[in-house]
Amino acid sequence: MSTVPTPMALTLALAFVLTSLAACAPGQQSADASEATDQRQCFWASSLSNFRQGDHGNLYVRDRSDQVFEISTRERCQDLDLASSVAIQSDYSSVGRLCVGGHARITMRGLGGEPASCRARVDRRLTPDQIAALPDNQQP
Template identity: 35%
Template sequence: MRILLTSALAASTVAAMSLSACAPAATRAAAAADGEKSVARCFRTDSVRNFRTDRQSDLYIRSLRDDVFQINTSGACWDLDSAVSIAVTPTLGGSDTVCVGDPVQILVPNADPGRRTCRAFVTKSLTAEEVAALPDRARP
């Protein structure tokens, strides 16, 4: 009897997770039907094609799909404003996809050896209007 209850509970949990996984897609479809432009929530770390900084703590990256994300560093990310290249890597799990709200590591190869990485969070996916409103120096 215990095995049946456990499998029934597992089946209901899987069904609930399946339904919740569909909710964001349904929300995006409804927003598109209302004429709103949906913004990407995730990007692959190997698809970053450009980046710019605004102050020492804000990093804006543009993905290959032309989506722009804001990443906020936790304090000083040394030499980020003079970096020629960067790498964004997830801190959790083995996936190379990161989403809004995820913690990431920023690697600045040309920084001092002891200060090449810093912690950060993907804080926002910007709309086209928000990207246009960024100062030129911060727009990737």
Template identity: 35%
Template sequence: MRRLIVTLALAGGLAACAGPPGPGPAAAEGPRQCFWARSVNSFSAVDDDTVNLRVGVRDYYQLELIGGCPDIDWAQKIAIQSRGGSSICVGSDAVLIAPSHIGPQRCHVRTVRRLTPQEVEAMDPKAKP
């Protein structure tokens, strides 16, 4: 299991969060599902295009990346930054930042979705953060 380390130097000055995210505007499926980047406990790269996050004690989220993120499966730490507010929400725009041998690589997130308990249960142990 890898630890998620959000560092201000690596992320280029990530904004600190003042409090827990509240529900956003109600959509057809209900209130928005959000989390703070600092609440992420660990991550696991499924492949160059998919990263699973463990948030808090029991929540899991999956990030699909635009164009992949080379060598993310070798990263020991990552940062995640919201591009649309102070929290990361399902369907929102975010950037995953991972160290590389030439400096931090910024990998844009296409989708953020919360995994169901059934999806977490069926997950390959190697893909579970």
């Protein structure tokens, strides 16, 4: 005895197959999402190799891929110019990836002092020309 599928069952099966095929096909939306991520200009906090204080509470950091980012402090970070090390972490994510426009917390340790922290924002990634234009004492 054979059963004949109902029109509703055939419609659902066809919808499932078409949805599955559409999910596998390359689409414009995924390309746009990839471009948006590339344009965000991000770095990993664990990849920082150097830092220098800039003017007016700015901090310039260099990562291992030789990118330089400008970070501005929201509060005046006391003794940032005396910091022997800094750690930066995202305010909103524990992943450790920071992007231009993102908010962060800078924790610094001075010579023999207690760690201090302040809020900051990743302002921009500098171009090679912008890095070269920084005063020598501000280039990370």
